[in-house]
Amino acid sequence: MVFSSTLFLFYFFPAFLLLYYLAPTKLKNSVALTASLLFYAWGGLNFLALFLASVVLNFFLIRRMHPSVGWQKRIYLILSIILNVGMLFYFKYANFFLENFSAVKTSLGGGALTWEKVVLPIGISFFTFEKLTYSIDVYRGVNKPLRSFRDFLLYIMLFPKMIAGPIVRFHEIADQLTDRKAFETIDHKLAGLFRFVVGLAKKTLIANVLGQEADRIFGLAPAELSAPLAWLGALAYTFQIYFDFSGYSDMAIGIGRMIGFQFPENFNNPYISRSITEFWQRWHITLGRWMRDYLYIPLGGNRVSPGRLYANLWTVFILSGFWHGAAWNFIAWGAFHGLFLVLDRLFLLRLTKRLGAFSIVPTFLVTVVGWVLFRAASLGAGLAYIKQMFAGSWAELPYFNQEFRFTLVLATGIVFGAAIPHVERAGLKLLFTQQFALRRAIPLTLLTAVLLILSISYIVGSSFNPFIYFRF
Incomplete structure (x- = not known):
């Protein structure tokens, strides 16, 4: 369900x-x-x-x-x-x-x-x-x-x-x-309802719209993929999986709050990360912490020689990829991220520190390429798709409907708008607040109602409503 x-x-x-x-x-x-x-x-x-x-x-x-x-x-x-x-x-x-x-x-x-x-x-x-x-x-x-x-x-x-x-x-x-008596308050229930509806809107109004086109593009044969179209499909999936999975996590956290449970956060604007190391501090946070505390640290953590440390990092992320799915493309995805974590330790973190905020761009591009391996039906299909991204023709993009174009722009704005410190702080404050004065409760309730109506309208009017992480 x-x-x-x-x-x-x-x-x-x-x-x-x-x-x-x-x-x-x-x-x-x-x-x-x-x-x-x-x-x-x-x-x-x-x-x-x-x-x-x-x-x-x-x-x-x-x-x-x-x-x-x-x-x-x-x-x-x-x-x-x-x-x-x-x-x-x-x-x-x-x-x-x-x-x-x-x-x-x-x-x-x-x-x-x-x-x-x-x-x-x-x-x-x-x-x-x-x-x-x-x-x-x-x-x-x-x-x-x-x-x-x-x-x-x-x-x-x-x-x-x-x-x-x-x-x-x-x-x-x-x-x-x-x-759970301390958490079963009106404020917690209101915060939980708002969080649930935000997650529902992320899932239905953004992830589902982008997912339909991502599925269509990834379903094309390599010969039908131009480089711009391949990048567009990869970008659509990159945003789809974020809004889909983080939306589900928002809904889970919101339901928990409504019944007095305080679940840990699972996402923190991962696409504004300045390195792959930071990405894994912001993406699927509870998995990263689990791997650190129950696998990486027992293997020796940072208390071992550099060679052993790099081997441990790679081992943990290969296992993380295998945990996501029993297929070679998931293992390759884990190894891909493990490689960049090792490179971060070797020299990339020093380089990204010099680049400052501009390091968001190469980190995001590495993440996009990694998601192709994750999304592909097989390792061979993933590699063929990546080849088209870098070596395909530069044909003009086909027509995409206005809903997709608007949603892609909206997703881009939400994702990268968080790179502005004031915007990120305001967003986090809104999501994490657990006490509401009346002057804040009223507009928050109205926003919740609008998002809920829009989300339900989409659900009733569309048959496309997958959830990516159910297969894991």
């Missing part, structure tokens, strides 16, 4: 909020959990029993781990990691390894393998990371394990963030799972 669907907006979400607000405090978690189970079952009923079984086993493993010491404690942690990573590996990567093994076997003269394709459960990448963070946080003594299985299941399955994040680490909302 997509947040921007009529089913969610007109039926599921209003019914959930009504029941949640009417429920007494002691039943609010039960209402939220029931809604989350229904939300997941709508798109993944076949996997619900298996998923619940893994959560139950993980819960009791960690309960046994907490009072243990020494090697026994480590054994319980290892079992939990094997359980969670093993499920992710099987469901997400089994097809990838079998396909590649079959291709190698065929190239050596053997017969191709046949197997029943493994279906990918919705959101498995995100809730696997959250189960891992629970296990590791308890092992490290950051938090004690939850006493209630209902609260633990709610942490894993809370529907606003379960399918596509933000990746919420256990210690960030451990206390809120049992007591």
